Amino acid sequence: KISSGLKKMDSKKAGASLDSLISAFNARIAELQELVIARNMYPASTVTDLTAVDAALKAMEFQLQNIKARVRDETLAIPKAKKLIDASLKQQKKLQSMSGFVPSHSHIPERTSNMNLDSNIRLQSEYSKLDAYFGSLKLEEEPPAPAKEKKGRSPPPLWFITDDELDSLSSYMKGRLTLDKVNAAISDMASYAEANAQIIAAPKKKLAENLWEKALELRDIATTEAVKGKHFFLESDIKGPALKLDNTGKAIITVLRHLGRISETRIGHNRVMILLKPH
DSSP: OHHHHHHHHHHHHHHHHHHHHHHHHHHHHHHHHHHHHHHHHSOTHHHHHHHHHHHHHHHHHHHHHHHHHHHHHHHHHHHHHHHHHHHHHHHHHHHHHHHTTSOOGGGSOOOOTTOOHHHHHHHHHHHHHHHHHHHHOOOSSSOOOOOOOOTTOOOOOOOOOOHHHHHTSOHHHHTTOOHHHHHHHHHHHHHHHHHHHHHHHSOGGGSOGGGHHHHHHHHHHHTSTTTTTSOEEEGGGOOOSSOOSSHHHHHHHHHHHHTTSEEEEEETTEEEEEEOOOO
């Protein structure tokens, strides 16, 4: 009986193992069928399509980079275009002023065979005046530099302060300033003003390219009513060695303005400092 029972148990185990093997085969067959369906749903051409999409995206990125570069170049060209517009407007004003000197047809005597000598003389005189005026005009971008002074052009004033003037200041204004520091700053101011005067008087061909825009700016400032005929420098010119844009330098500027050595005005975005002469 025991042996027959063992035989029944072995046959059951063998049957269970066979069922498991059949189930495993069936599962594998189902997976293969799903793979076949998936292959039919996504043919090999899909890979080619994805490659084409990738190439199109790369081409779009390249075009976008070109557009960015073009925008950057156009942005850098805007200041040059503004300068060209300003030069064109100045040229237009010159041409308009010239047109006012051109005689109208009603004032020009007719050239007839019987024109007498007096008419010829008047006509020649009128044209000579017109030619002389045209010859005096310079149709070019460079604006005329202010008229040069005589060879004896006076240098910027060096109006140093005295001990009594320094002592007359309040302790709050004077601070730790010394006579030597303040007078050294006055020397620096004179050197700034002299450098600006040389830039204003210099022709364009003798100026470095990086100084041309400053020369135009200084010439505009020099023609204003508050600065005309005076020695001046800009706050941006301050760079030592004695005068600097620090707390000490600002205190020195305040003292010199209080003592009447300099005066200040603002022209456009520039803080302009004018050197004053002794009374």
